[in-house]
Amino acid sequence: AQTVTQSQPEMSVQEAETVTLSCTYDTSESDYYLFWYKQPPSRQMILVIRQEAYKQQNATENRFSVNFQKAAKSFSLKISDSQLGDAAMYFCAYRETQGGSEKLVFGKGTKLTVNP
């Protein structure tokens, strides 16, 4: 079964600085999707960024970018110019491509604190 591991239960960053959240996963599939979701306190989960495994280029969404290392099964999230509103739980998730299981498999999350 696929597993997702987030080895950093908590991280902190100074406002305007850069932080990287780690994620590794285990799968025998060659094609799949990877996601980072953000869950602010008492608010709903929102998608931050997604990566399709067959794409070599790392995904980028404004201040958020990923470092996708397929051979190492690593998918880290970099947040540049951190803002107070970035404080949240961040979950890494994996999903098989169409035809496989449609479920998202989540890691346990990393709690990000942004210090002013």
Next chain:
Amino acid sequence: DTGVSQNPRHKITKRGQNVTFRCDPISEHNRLYWYRQTLGQGPEFLTYFQNEAQLEKSRLLSDRFSAERPKGSFSTLEIQRTEQGDSAMYLCASSFLGQGASQETQYFGPGTRLLVL
């Protein structure tokens, strides 16, 4: 479009009682998912529907749990004879599967927090 909505947002019940949660997906989304999230953990998949058909169920979904999506729009998740271990946040998500399935993204609702006393 107001996003995925869930009702109620909070539910407190006594052990042994039945509870039912509702999820209204984003309109025209043909896929609907249920997840459970306990404190300090990531969400865990329970089940999903494509239109009205329930296509996959997790082993977490014991026979006390039942989910329906009768008309392919809203869905209900019922827990019978609740146990204290059922206390968790129940999350609903929806997505649209069409041509270009690589664009499918699951959008989450705010969740229903269940406390079983």
